[in-house]
Every structure is written in structure tokens, then in C-alpha cells.
Amino acid sequence: MTSPGFKPGGRQRELTPVGSIPTRLRHVGMDSAKRSDMSQAATPIGHRRGEWLRVCRVHFKPFFLYLAAGVALGAGAVARDPSAWPTLLGLSLVGLLLWPFLEYAVHRGLHARARSARVRAFLHRAHGIHHAAPQAVGSIFIRFSASASLSALLFLLFASALGSWPKAAALLIGLWAGYLLYEFTHYVAHFGRPRTAWMRRRQRHHQLHHRDREDARFGVTTSLVDWLFGTQGASEKV
Ligand SMILES: [Zn+2]
Ligand SMILES: [Zn+2]
Numbered sequence: 001m002t003s004p005g006f007k008p009g010g011r012q013r014e015l016t017p018v019g020s021i022p023t024r025l026r027h028v029g030m031d032s033a034k035r036s037d038m039s040q041a042a043t044p045i046g047h048r049r050g051e052w053l054r055v056c057r058v059h060f061k062p063f064f065l066y067l068a069a070g071v072a073l074g075a076g077a078v079a080r081d082p083s084a085w086p087t088l089l090g091l092s093l094v095g096l097l098l099w100p101f102l103e104y105a106v107h108r109g110l111h112a113r114a115r116s117a118r119v120r121a122f123l124h125r126a127h128g129i130h131h132a133a134p135q136a137v138g139s140i141f142i143r144f145s146a147s148a149s150l151s152a153l154l155f156l157l158f159a160s161a162l163g164s165w166p167k168a169a170a171l172l173i174g175l176w177a178g179y180l181l182y183e184f185t186h187y188v189a190h191f192g193r194p195r196t197a198w199m200r201r202r203q204r205h206h207q208l209h210h211r212d213r214e215d216a217r218f219g220v221t222t223s224l225v226d227w228l229f230g231t232q233g234a235s236e237k238v
Contacts, residue, residue, distance in 0.1 A: 052184075059137055060183060062144045067180075070173045077166030088170040095174020102175065103182055104225040107218040134210055140187055147179065182221050189220065208233060 056063040074092075078085050110127035114120050124132075126146070130139040151172060158168035188194055189206035202220065209217035216233035219226045226232040 055187065060141050062141075062147065063180060063183070065144075066147075066176050070176050073169040074173055077169045080166055084166065088166060091167055091170035092174035092177070095171040095176075096178050097174075098171075099175050099178020099182070100219060100222045100225050103178070103220060104218050104229070107220070108231075111214055111218070131210060131214060134190055137187075137191065140190060141183055142179075151176070178221065185221050 074088075077088055107127075110123055112123065114123060130136075133139055154175065155165075155168050155172050158171050159165050162168055162171075185199070185202050186206065188199055189203045192199070192203070194200045194203050201223075205217050205223050205226075206220055212233060216231045217223070217226055218231060223232055
């Protein structure tokens with residue numbers, strides 16, 4: 001009997017059908033069956049002490065790296081010129097406010113309709129797989145290679161535009177704070193049981209992005225940018 005994807009006499013190609021869940025994306029140590037339907041509030045994430053630490057340790061190790069890098073860069077920037085801390089703090093806030101726009105642009109770009117099969121395959125690997133298998137917890141988090149290369153690129157851009165690495169670092173730290181908030185919000189939107197009205201709104205907005213129309217509701221941490229660009233969608237009912 002020939003298994004799918006096996007060509008007798010030829011090289012075996014590993015076929016990954018659209019919607020399948022690669023092993024590395026499967027939820028480790030959690031019952032994935034409970035997460036097969038986003039309408040079910042799954043594990044009450046955050047209700048138990050240390051639960052978030054466990055989620056980050058198992059599924060989102062870059063969290064610790066970005067936290068450490070942010071503290072090290074921030075301390076280095078302030079140590080270089082202690083009197084500049086108000087400017088640096090202001091730039092970090094600007095970075096945090098810029099995050100929703102970056103989040104929106106990247107997410108909307110990943111939903112682009114491409115003619116090229118290569119680009120379509122790339123978009124599927126980068127984001128389509130998350131829509132095909134939202135119950136796979138590994139598909140929730142942005143790959144470290146992608147976020148690290150984008151961070152390096154942005155740091156170089158900011159440093160050349162501002163002519164100062166401490167200012168560039170301050171902007172980047174603000175963006176990282178937004179990025180970590182995004183990962184947290186996205187995880188709760190799929191697997192959490194939100195305890196605040198704001199988080200319930202975020203969950204509803206994102207669930208509608210998955211269920212209703214994938215060409216609307218690209219904002220995860222906020223709907224503001226969707227509202228600005230007219231992609232907030234029609235109905236807010238789940
Ligand atoms: Zn999407
Ligand atoms: Zn999602």
C-alpha cells in the first residue's frame with residue numbers, strides 16, 4: 001500500500017496538506033480536543049498562579065529573550081546619558097502607540113491575495129496555517145526568526161533616521177511591549193476565558209476575524225486601526 005505523497009522509484013516528498021497541523025505546532029501538554037472549537041472557552045488561562053509563566057516557558061520562549069533584551073537595552077541607553085530618560089521614555093511610548101499600526105499592516109499583508117504560487121505558499125506557512133488550524137497553539141505565536149529579523153531591520157532604520165542608537169532602542173522597546181501584549185491578547189482570544197470587558201471585546205473581535213470574514217478585523221490588540229481603515233466588519237455578534 002502506498003502512502004499519500006510516496007512516489008515509487010522517486011524521491012519521497014513530504015506533502016503537507018492545507019489545514020494539517022505540523023508536529024511542532026501541536027499543543028504540548030494540553031488537551032487539543034478542547035480547543036477544536038473556538039466557541040468553547042478552554043483552559044481558564046491566567047486563573048492559576050504561574051499559568052502564564054508555564055505557557056511562555058513551553059510555547060513562547062522568545063518572551064524571556066525580548067524581556068531581557070529590553071531591560072538590557074533600556075539600561076544601556078539610560079546609562080549612556082541619564083539626563084535623556086524623559087526623551088527615551090517618550091520614544092518608548094511612541095513605539096507602543098505605533099505597534100497597532102505595525103500589527104495591522106503585517107496581518108493585513110498576510111491576508112493578501114497573491115497570484116504567485118510561491119507567495120501563496122509563503123503566506124500559508126506564515127499565517128494561513130493559523131486560520132486552517134486555530135486550535136494548534138504553536139500557530140498562535142510569531143516565529144522567533146521573523147520577529148528577530150524584523151526587530152533588527154527596524155532598529156537599523158530607527159538608528160539611521162534618528163542618528164542615535166539609544167533613541168532607536170527606546171522606540172524598539174515600545175514596539176516590543178506592544179508585540180508582547182499582542183501575543184498575550186491573541187493567546188487569550190483563542191484559549192482564554194477573559195475576565196475584563198476589554199479582553200472580552202478583543203476575543204470577540206478576533207473570533208469574528210476567524211469565523212466571519214478573513215478580509216476584515218485585522219487588529220488584535222485594538223480595533224482602532226480597523227475603524228480608521230474601514231475594515232472593522234459589519235456585525236459584532238458571535
Ligand atoms: Zn488572520
Ligand atoms: Zn487567531
